[in-house]
Amino acid sequence: MSFDDKKHIRGQVLALKSFKKSRQLNCFSDCSTTVSLAFRRCGANMTLAKQTLELWRGTMKEVGGKFGTGVLSYFKFLKWLLMFNIFSFLVNFGFITIPQLIYHPTPDIPAGVSFKGLEILTGAGYFSHTVMYYGGYSNKTQGTGGRSEYNMQLAYFFTVAAYMVLCGAALIYSMASSFRKKYVLADSGLGGAWQLLCSWDFSVTNEKAVRQRKNNLRIQLKESLSEKVQVALLPLTERLKHYGVFLGTWLLSTGMALGCGASVYFLSSSGSLLEEAATLLLPFVVSLINLVVPLFYSLFKKIEHYSNPRMQVYAIIVRNVILKMSILGILCYYWMKDVANTFSCWESIVGQALYRLVIMDFLFIMLGSFFGEFLSNVIGTKCIQSLGVPEFDVARNVLDLIYAQTLAWIGIYFSPLLPVIQIIKFFILFYLKKVSLTQNCQPPRRAGRAAQMQTIFIAILFFPSFVGALSMVAYTVWTLPPSDKCGPFRGLNTTFSAIQIWMDDLNRVDAFQWTVWIYQHVIRSEIFYFLISLIILVFIYIFRQITQGRQLLITLLRQQIVNVSSGELSGLTCLVHQSCCVRSGCVYVMMLLKCWNNIFS
Amino acid sequence: MGTTASQLRKDLLSEYQVVMHVFFRAHKRFSELLSKEDRNVPTPRVPMEKVLSLPELKSNPFRKRICHVFSTSDMKDGSLTFEDFLDLLSAFSDSATLEIKSHYAFRIFDFDDDGTLDGGDLEKLVNCLTGETDDTRLTTEEMRQLISNILEESDIDKDGTVNLSEFQHVISRSPDFVRSVQI
Numbered sequence: 001m002s003f004d005d006k007k008h009i010r011g012q013v014l015a016l017k018s019f020k021k022s023r024q025l026n027c028f029s030d031c032s033t034t035v036s037l038a039f040r041r042c043g044a045n046m047t048l049a050k051q052t053l054e055l056w057r058g059t060m061k062e063v064g065g066k067f068g069t070g071v072l073s074y075f076k077f078l079k080w081l082l083m084f085n086i087f088s089f090l091v092n093f094g095f096i097t098i099p100q101l102i103y104h105p106t107p108d109i110p111a112g113v114s115f116k117g118l119e120i121l122t123g124a125g126y127f128s129h130t131v132m133y134y135g136g137y138s139n140k141t142q143g144t145g146g147r148s149e150y151n152m153q154l155a156y157f158f159t160v161a162a163y164m165v166l167c168g169a170a171l172i173y174s175m176a177s178s179f180r181k182k183y184v185l186a187d188s189g190l191g192g193a194w195q196l197l198c199s200w201d202f203s204v205t206n207e208k209a210v211r212q213r214k215n216n217l218r219i220q221l222k223e224s225l226s227e228k229v230q231v232a233l234l235p236l237t238e239r240l241k242h243y244g245v246f247l248g249t250w251l252l253s254t255g256m257a258l259g260c261g262a263s264v265y266f267l268s269s270s271g272s273l274l275e276e277a278a279t280l281l282l283p284f285v286v287s288l289i290n291l292v293v294p295l296f297y298s299l300f301k302k303i304e305h306y307s308n309p310r311m312q313v314y315a316i317i318v319r320n321v322i323l324k325m326s327i328l329g330i331l332c333y334y335w336m337k338d339v340a341n342t343f344s345c346w347e348s349i350v351g352q353a354l355y356r357l358v359i360m361d362f363l364f365i366m367l368g369s370f371f372g373e374f375l376s377n378v379i380g381t382k383c384i385q386s387l388g389v390p391e392f393d394v395a396r397n398v399l400d401l402i403y404a405q406t407l408a409w410i411g412i413y414f415s416p417l418l419p420v421i422q423i424i425k426f427f428i429l430f431y432l433k434k435v436s437l438t439q440n441c442q443p444p445r446r447a448g449r450a451a452q453m454q455t456i457f458i459a460i461l462f463f464p465s466f467v468g469a470l471s472m473v474a475y476t477v478w479t480l481p482p483s484d485k486c487g488p489f490r491g492l493n494t495t496f497s498a499i500q501i502w503m504d505d506l507n508r509v510d511a512f513q514w515t516v517w518i519y520q521h522v523i524r525s526e527i528f529y530f531l532i533s534l535i536i537l538v539f540i541y542i543f544r545q546i547t548q549g550r551q552l553l554i555t556l557l558r559q560q561i562v563n564v565s566s567g568e569l570s571g572l573t574c575l576v577h578q579s580c581c582v583r584s585g586c587v588y589v590m591m592l593l594k595c596w597n598n599i600f601s
Numbered sequence: 602m603g604t605t606a607s608q609l610r611k612d613l614l615s616e617y618q619v620v621m622h623v624f625f626r627a628h629k630r631f632s633e634l635l636s637k638e639d640r641n642v643p644t645p646r647v648p649m650e651k652v653l654s655l656p657e658l659k660s661n662p663f664r665k666r667i668c669h670v671f672s673t674s675d676m677k678d679g680s681l682t683f684e685d686f687l688d689l690l691s692a693f694s695d696s697a698t699l700e701i702k703s704h705y706a707f708r709i710f711d712f713d714d715d716g717t718l719d720g721g722d723l724e725k726l727v728n729c730l731t732g733e734t735d736d737t738r739l740t741t742e743e744m745r746q747l748i749s750n751i752l753e754e755s756d757i758d759k760d761g762t763v764n765l766s767e768f769q770h771v772i773s774r775s776p777d778f779v780r781s782v783q784i
Contacts, residue, residue: 006684069777193751194771198706200730201781202661202693210660218731221739225746558757565758 055079059434065203067392067443073454074394074401075430081405082426084170088163088412089419095159096416097131099150100138107136122279123355128348132355133415135348135486152488153498157477160413164470167409171462178455196220212443242305249300256296257323260289261330268334282353283360286327290403291364294320294396317395317456324403325464332410332472336480345486351415358407358418362425365400369436372396377440389442397433398457402465409469413476630655631686647686649679657784662729666709693784702782703772707765717762723748 051057056079064072107130115126123132130136140152196217204210268282297319306312335350343349376390404425411418478496482489489495503519506512522528632640634652639645649668658664668679671689681689691697692705711718712725724744731737739747755763755771763771772778 069780193747194754195775197726197730197751198772198775198778199781200662202663203781203783205657205660207660210662214662214730214732214737218737218739221727221731221747222743225743225750561757562759565760 056430063434063437066206066209067437067441068201070394070444070453071392071437073457074392074397075434077398077454077457078401078426078430078433081401082423082430084167084405085408085419085422085426087166088408089417089423091159091163092412092416092419095155096137096152099152099155100131100136103150104138107131121356121359123352123359124279127355128345128352132417133348133351134413134488135345135351135483137416137488139488139490151502153492154502156416156488157495157498160473163412164409164473168466168470171458171466175455175458175462178458193221193224196224209443245304249304253297253300253319254322256293257319257326260293260323261326264289264327265330265334268331269338279352279356280360283356286331286357287360287364289327290324290361291368293323297323313395313453314456317399317460320396320399321402321460321464324399324406325468328403328406328410328468332468336472336475340480343483345483347414347483347487351411351418354407354411354415355418355421358404358411358421358425361400361404361407362429365404365429366432368400369432373436373440390440391444392437392441394444394453399460402457402461405461406465406469409466410472412469413473627687627690628683631683644682646674646680646682649681652679652681652686663709666712670705670708690784693782695780695783699772699779700769702779703769704765706772706782707768710768717764718768719762720748720752723751723763 056075060072060075060079063075109126109129113126113129119125119127127133128135137152137156140149200217201213204213264282264286267285294316297316301312301316304312304315306315331353335346335353339349340346372393373390376387380387380389404422408418408422476495479494481493482495484490489498492498492501499519503516507516631647634647634655635645636651639647649665649672652658652668653664658667661667665679667689668681669677671685671692672679672681673685674680692701707718710722710726712722713719718726727744727747728738731739738744752761752763755767757767757770
């Protein structure tokens with residue numbers, strides 16, 4: 001549009017505005033304009049203030065500009081997990097720790113135990129009698145001097161339950177929205193030449209970076225071209241050989257994971273690990289396995305030949321997840337079966353074990369950063385020139401984050417203040433990784449697929465990680481008897497019976513009969529959950545049928561577009577209408593219009 | 602005359618006041634590009650070479666196309682007035698919608714300005730993004746294969762060119778697009 005056209009249109013708009021305004025009273029219009037201006041300016045200032053206060057915004061823009069959206073997704077993930085932990089800390093501290101500190105300000109530490117430096121690493125000793133762990137909380141906080149009674153049992157239970165439910169809801173919501181963005185909108189085309197071309201980042205301003213990106217893009221375009229050609233070319237014997245190799249490597253990797261799990265189990269049940277320094281052996285071995293075995297897995301890359309480099313990344317991710325989760329699963333099994341029956345204050349012992357795992361994991365992440373990035377850079381630039389500057393391995397780092405967060409989620413019930421350690425850990429980790437990234441790594445050679453990887457990472461965070469932690473806490477709360485000598489649930493059969501007692505108390509009061517009714521007929525009845533599951537399954541089936549119908553319609557519409565543009569009308573229009581009628585017209589005609597709109601708007 | 606004239610000026614002023622801080626920053630950068638004589642002209646134009654010296658555009662492979670697309674000059678020389686400069690900044694800001702960005706991206710990629718992206722446009726696009734020298738270009742065979750892949754993916758009505766609707770359809774499937782088209 002030329003400048004004169006714009007000026008003409010603007011003149012018309014202003015004339016209309018001034019005509020409308022001149023009809024009203026002058027001072028009224030003045031007032032209303034000033035007020036609305038003030039509001040808009042206030043809104044703009046608040047957005048600006050919010051942006052400056054937002055944590056790490058400048059750093060993340062800098063990282064994204066230099067290294068691209070793939071590496072940026074790691075830092076965004078880290079920040080998101082940090083928010084979970086901050087929320088958990090606020091909730092736990094506010095509802096559990098503060099009442100405990102108000103009513104019992106000094107922890108009752110037995111004689112002879114004092115603070116030595118080793119507690120920071122082991123979490124035992126002095127800390128085991130403080131509010132850090134489950135054992136430091138009393139079972140009923142009595143009112144003293146006119147203060148009302150605070151039911152610590154209910155508070156503890158409901159705080160943990162509410163936090164887990166909110167976390168689950170947040171995870172499901174972000175999983176669903178990223179799934180929708182990535183998979184439902186994407187077509188199933190391989191390679192995606194347009195995706196590569198449209199992924200050119202306009203915000204890159206460094207001359208050298210631009211040249212590097214052009215180079216990378218060229219390599220990726222060539223690779224995607226050769227990929228498309230190669231898929232059809234393998235003869236049967238070659239394919240059988242490949243499948244044999246895949247089977248072998250998968251069996252080997254799963255076997256290694258199970259073997260490591262078994263060795264961890266034997267190590268932990270070999271007893272005599274209760275002296276202060278020896279307790280560090282188990283977390284050390286666990287973290288060592290988590291560091292070394294994935295390196296073995298990456299050796300498999302040399303033997304296997306995946307047709308799609310993306311499948312290779314998925315395979316590595318799945319193997320690492322199996323390894324980490326099986327080790328955690330074995331440890332949880334050991335804690336639930338053996339520790340719960342052997343020790344007197346077993347929840348605190350489990351809390352301490354988790355604390356040690358968290359600290360050791362942090363030390364090993366720092367070590368991993370040192371070896372993986374700093375040393376690789378030194379070796380790649382000074383000693384073996386062919387290796388070059390290392391790239392930032394987003395997948396490995398995100399899996400480390402997921403593992404760390406799993407530990408924190410399991411530990412919520414046993415150690416309410418574990419989120420504090422996690423917050424400190426993530427804070428330091430952010431700056432450490434940023435420095436390591438800028439000093440040692442180069443921007444990644446393959447562009448993109450960041451959005452797709454994001455979906456997978458959130459899915460892994462939900463499915464083995466959160467669901468596993470939730471099921472372990474749920475099992476503890478539902479079935480295991482709490483220890484009698486310490487903690488808020490001492491003396492009860494199971495933790496959940498605190499709710500039962502509360503419901504019995506409420507039953508005696510007439511005003512709360514409805515709560516008791518909901519508890520008995522909704523929460524504790526199996527029919528309710530059965531009906532809910534059935535209804536959800538029915539809805540899923542209906543929506544799936546609708547989706548399939550729409551896909552069929554889209555194919556037919558595409559065919560119709562091709563025919564219309566090449567001049568043929570009659571036959572296919574009839575076909576489209578017929579299929580619409582066959583599938584019970586009305587609904588599908590509406591969807592035809594909707595699909596048309598979707599394609600052309 | 603007094604009241605209507607002051608009311609008009611106030612309206613103009615109120616319109617600009619809302620985006621005052623952005624306006625002044627943009628105007629400052631624009632006037633830095635002007636030469637001394639041009640500053641007193643009523644609607645000054647910055648020649649294309651000066652615009653290309655901006656740090657954001659200096660290394661961008663599409664810098665010349667960007668100037669041509671946003672320029673409203675009759676001589677088609679890529680010179681920008683302040684209005685054009687504001688259009689450019691707003692189209693590449695992070696608050697511009699997907700429709701605006703895809704509209705301008707289409708016009709930038711349309712090298713021959715005929716309203717569709719045909720084989721020639723796509724070839725120039727790929728060459729822009731892979732490199733200008735002979736050893737960094739794709740071979741003719743690879744280029745042909747790539748262009749046929751692109752058309753297969755995005756040409757819905759099979760007429761051999763990608764029009765604006767098809768382009769926007771392809772873009773809507775790429776969730777990283779909005780973030781990457783920013784300066």
